[in-house]
Amino acid sequence: GESVGLHLPTLSVQEGDNSIINCAYSNSASDYFIWYKQESGKGPQFIIDIRSNMDKRQGQRVTVLLNKTVKHLSLQIAATQPGDSAVYFCAEKHVRGAQKLVFGQGTRLTINP
Amino acid sequence: GAGVSQSPSNKVTEKGKDVELRCDPISGHTALYWYRQSLGQGLEFLIYFQGNSAPDKSGLPSDRFSAERTGGSVSTLTIQRTQQEDSAVYLCASSIQSNYGYTFGSGTRLTVV
Numbered sequence: 774g775e776s777v778g779l780h781l782p783t784l785s786v787q788e789g790d791n792s793i794i795n796c797a798y799s800n801s802a803s804d805y806f807i808w809y810k811q812e813s814g815k816g817p818q819f820i821i822d823i824r825s826n827m828d829k830r831q832g833q834r835v836t837v838l839l840n841k842t843v844k845h846l847s848l849q850i851a852a853t854q855p856g857d858s859a860v861y862f863c864a865e866k867h868v869r870g871a872q873k874l875v876f877g878q879g880t881r882l883t884i885n886p
Numbered sequence: 887g888a889g890v891s892q893s894p895s896n897k898v899t900e901k902g903k904d905v906e907l908r909c910d911p912i913s914g915h916t917a918l919y920w921y922r923q924s925l926g927q928g929l930e931f932l933i934y935f936q937g938n939s940a941p942d943k944s945g946l947p948s949d950r951f952s953a954e955r956t957g958g959s960v961s962t963l964t965i966q967r968t969q970q971e972d973s974a975v976y977l978c979a980s981s982i983q984s985n986y987g988y989t990f991g992s993g994t995r996l997t998v999v
Contacts, residue, residue: 807987816890816977816990817929862928872936873919873945874988876929 785883792853794880796846796863803865807874808837808848811860820848820861850882858884888912890991892978898997899968907963907994911980918961919979919988920953929977935961968998 786792798806804825809817823830823837823846830837836849846863860881864874891910899905911918920932931945935955946952950968955961965972975995979988 809990814992816979816992819987819989822987864929872917873931873934873942875931876921878928 782878783881783883785885786853788855788884788886789852792850792857792882794848794850794861794863794882796848796877798844798846798863798865800865800867801841801844802867805866806837806839806846807864807866808835808846809862809864809876810857811862811879813859817862853882853884855884855886858882890978890980890989892976892991892994894994895992896995896997898999901970901998902967904964904966905968905996907965907976907978907996909961909963909978909980909991911959911961911978912982912989913959915980915982915989916958917981917983917988918955919981920961920963921977921979923975923977923993925974932963932976965996968996970998972996973998 807822808820810820811817821830821832821835821837823839825841828839834851838847848861850857860879862876862879864876866874890912893908897905916937918935921929922932923929933946933953934942950966953961953963963976973996975993977990977993979990981988
């Protein structure tokens with residue numbers, strides 16, 4: 774069935790290093806993708822989005838890459854800081870059908886001092 | 887308000903009781919979503935409202951779950967005859983249109999004892 778999943782459930786990086794969080798999706802009809810960050814006890818917070826007519830989009834210290842050929846999405850965080858420690862979710866939306874985001878299971882990113 | 891507001895933030899209820907969870911979306915946002923997040927899990931879609939259209943109830947897990955959205959603004963999620971497996975964080979989100987990303991509230995943590 775349709776699914777959005779993550780390759781790694783946990784990821785630890787040293788403060789100041791770059792991190793990459795990966796996500797695979799199965800529905801080639803999806804045309805909109807979002808990364809969310811969720812800190813403990815809070816709701817998910819929008820980080821960055823990308824539409825299927827793009828393969829890269831940059832924000833402040835974050836970059837999202839979309840490879841439609843292999844249905845892969847990644848989030849790169851540059852120069853990680855302690856405040857980047859959180860669970861990161863990718864989500865996709867299908868171009869047809871229900872107008873709802875389908876979320877992956879999440880990756881817990883821990884920044885080590 | 888400035889963000890999506892949910893109440894209560896925490897709710898402990900006895901098995902078999904009914905509960906009501908409230909969501910106040912961002913003013914002007916026409917789309918409203920309810921998701922459920924079990925401990926350490928991803929977000930499970932429950933229901934979606936868009937303007938005056940019939941809601942998408944495809945994610946409601948049983949007929950004990952219902953939701954309404956009055957006047958196109960505030961939404962209430964009702965769970966009847968609560969069960970222990972209903973224990974989770976219930977997240978509400980809104981967006982200006984269904985083709986855009988969501989803004990989430992902080993959620994209601996429901997514990998059924």
